Amino acid sequence: MKSPPLKGLWYFKTAAELGSFKQAAEALFVTQAAVSQQIRILEQQLGCTLFERQTRKVVLTQQGQDLLPYLHKAFGQIDMGLSTLKADPNPSTINLSVLPSFASCWLLPRLAQFKNALPDYQLRIDPTEQLADFNEDDIDIGIRFGLGDYNGLKSELIAEDELVIAYQPGLINPNKPLRSQLSKHNFIYDEGRDNELAWFELCDQLGLSGHASSNLKIDNAALVLQATVAGQGFSLVRRRLVAQSLALGQLEIHPEFSWQCEFRYYLVAPERHFEWPKIKAFRDWIITELKSTDP
Amino acid sequence: MKSPPLKGLWYFKTAAELGSFKQAAEALFVTQAAVSQQIRILEQQLGCTLFERQTRKVVLTQQGQDLLPYLHKAFGQIDMGLSTLKADPNPSTINLSVLPSFASCWLLPRLAQFKNALPDYQLRIDPTEQLADFNEDDIDIGIRFGLGDYNGLKSELIAEDELVIAYQPGLINPNKPLRSQLSKHNFIYDEGRDNELAWFELCDQLGLSGHASSNLKIDNAALVLQATVAGQGFSLVRRRLVAQSLALGQLEIHPEFSWQCEFRYYLVAPERHFEWPKIKAFRDWIITELKSTDP
DNA sequence: TTTTATACTTAATTAAAACTTAACTATAAG
DNA sequence: CTTATAGTTAAGTTTTAATTAAGTATAAAA
Known part of the structure; x- marks a missing residue:
């Protein structure tokens, strides 16, 4: 026709x-x-x-x-x-797809602040390792840790992070050099995607022998933290995820080492979602919140 | 926008x-x-x-x-x-724009045949010298005498015609040559658009002296015919317009002279009108009818 | 009355969009 | 395992639509 x-x-x-x-x-x-x-x-x-x-x-x-x-x-x-x-099919609920580690270590501890800042919005958290399918799942926006290349989706950089050495207070003496102390403890290794380079760097700096030193491998940043808090050893973790435990005195970090992450935090969604009021509000809130905890 | x-x-x-x-x-x-x-x-x-x-x-x-x-x-x-x-806003009425001369001398005498051939259609005749405005006036189709160039409209050639010498029976003897007889009578001149050339040709053929011989000028073919029927003189008229009067014995035409008209008869309308059933039917009818009276 | 300015038309040229071709991918069906 | 199918993609070509510039007609201004 x-x-x-x-x-x-x-x-x-x-x-x-x-x-x-x-x-x-x-x-x-x-x-x-x-x-x-x-x-x-x-x-x-x-x-x-x-x-x-x-x-x-x-x-x-x-x-x-x-x-x-x-x-x-x-x-x-x-x-x-x-x-x-x-149009936004549900303008008062923010359906957020987020990594489990970021959810438990960063977002959940700040739910009170969110409710305070945006009392009119409901936050529904969907913790998934893989970025949700915006067509299938009813997701409004995602927070991802990566390089910002999310095929067909708009992404906005919201924060950077760095890897630091975390441990139970007392396990390591922050006033003494790392080198002599680390070999006495387990290294709790997070098998996350861009941690390897940082680990090599650490080994290089301290003259350690690489992977062999890792005694505990866990494929989940939240569990790595948990094990670290429990005194199982030291770990290489992102500073932003550890901020809460630091504040509570559950963990300490050593000032000698830090490694700028190649990956960064992005807000990710189909472009039109960024026009929705609730997304604009959420974006503004999370940027402010992340800034306030900048290292 | x-x-x-x-x-x-x-x-x-x-x-x-x-x-x-x-x-x-x-x-x-x-x-x-x-x-x-x-x-x-x-x-x-x-x-x-x-x-x-x-x-x-x-x-x-x-x-x-x-x-x-x-x-x-x-x-x-x-x-x-x-x-x-x-779409055709009124599929059973044919609104026809036609020259007054053609209407009275050709169309009206054939109304009976039309009603017979197309009993389901109503014919409304709008006799005007100028081609109607198809946007303003409620006209479905026009019959025009001209060159076929009707700006922005589709035109379809339906017939040709020729000019002949007509007179009241007895006024002129058809068996004798024209030349000697014409000068004794009035020439009833129709000031139509393409008659002039024919008149020159006639004068040329007969050795007459041109316009001077015209004693009666009328700007309307029907009135010219009427005057001719009334015995006022002879005239130069289109054969198709005179056919009816010929059949009724009101007029005669002289066999010696005829002049092929440069102008012809056209059906004229916006292109889409030609798709309407009533127009197709009318077109078929008038073509048949004109053929049946071909010289 | 003449001049100017306006809203539109038209033709020629340029820019942009859309289409085709051809090479490629993935997979269901034979 | 091969073939055929439905779709993707990139390059090149064609078609379409835009601009530019010149022209027309006329209402309003000088």
Whole structure:
């Protein structure tokens, strides 16, 4: 089925409603010659004249008047259809997809602040290792730790982080150099994605022999922290995840070593989600909150 | 106001309804690569995916399903709008714009035949010298005598004609040469548009001295005929207009002279009118009727 | 009355969008 | 395991739509 001359009809509708080719041209961000031509072509295709040309103005013919209301409805429908795509189906609930480690170590301890800052919004946390499918799952926005390349999605950098040496207070003396102390304790290793380089760097700095020194491998940053708090040894963890335990005196970090993460924290979602009020509000809140705990 | 991506939406609607880019491509008379690209671009512009690509098939996402019904309505409206432009507002009445001379001398005498041939149609005759404005006046079709160039309108040649010498029976002896007889009588001159050349030709042929011989000038072919029937003199008239009077014995024509008219008879109307059943029927009737009275 | 300014038309050129071709991918069916 | 199918992608070409510039007609201003 051949398509109707949609562009011409859009130009016609604009010109008809404004009663002027010139004004239509302005509204359409083109020259009025373009409008004139499109409407001439449309009239040829339809085989009838839509406008009667008078000097310095145009008036709708009977046929133009007949056609206009249909186009009005039609383009209105299209507009409504497109609006539903952009609209937020549930404007008061923020469905957040977030890594379990970040959820338990950073977000949950700050729920009170969130409720205080944004009392009108409900926060629903969906902790998943993999970034949720925004088409399938009912997710509004994700917080991810990575390089910012999330295929087809918009991502916004919200924070950086660094890896530090954490341990139960007393396990290691922060006032003495690391080198001599580390070898006496278990290294609790988080098998996260970009930790390896940092571990190599640490071994390099301290003259250790690499992986061999790792006595406990755990594929979950939250459990690594838990084991560290329990005094199982020392670990290489992100400073932002450890801030809460630090404040509570459950952990200490050694000032000698830190490693800037290659990965960073991003807000991730389809572009249109970033236009929703609740997402804008959440974004502003989390940026402020992250800033307030900047190292 | 920038226009929505109408072409992309049309492609999407087609593909969504057919459930396949390949079938959509066939329906749209393009390659499926074109469909694939258009829909990709549309998805980029909307910032969401409309189809989930599976191997060898595509399925609508939730958003695609949400959008489709709006487009369905919208394009349906456009279709209806365009239909009204093409539609015949009054399918049983033929509003005919015709020259007064042709109306009175040719058409009116054949009304009985028309009613007989097309009993379901009402004929409304609008006799005007100038071709009616199809936008303003409620005219379905015109019969004109001219060159066929009717700005922006479709015209179809339906008959030719020739000018002949007509007179009251007995006024002139058809068996004797014209030359000697004409100078004894008034020449009733119709100031129609292309009669002048014929008159020069006649004068040339007969060795007459041109315009001077015209004793009666009338700007209306029907009145010229009337005057001729009344015995006021001889005239130069179109054979088709005089056929009726000939048949009734009111007039005679001289066999010695005839002049092929440069002008011809045309059906004239906006192109779409020619698609209407009533116009097709009228066209067939008048062509048949004109043929049956061909010289 | 003449001049100027305006709204539109038209033709030629330029820019942009859309289409086709062809090479590639993944997989269901034979 | 091979083939055929439905779709993707990139490069090149064609088509379409835009701008530019010159022209028309006329209402309003000088």
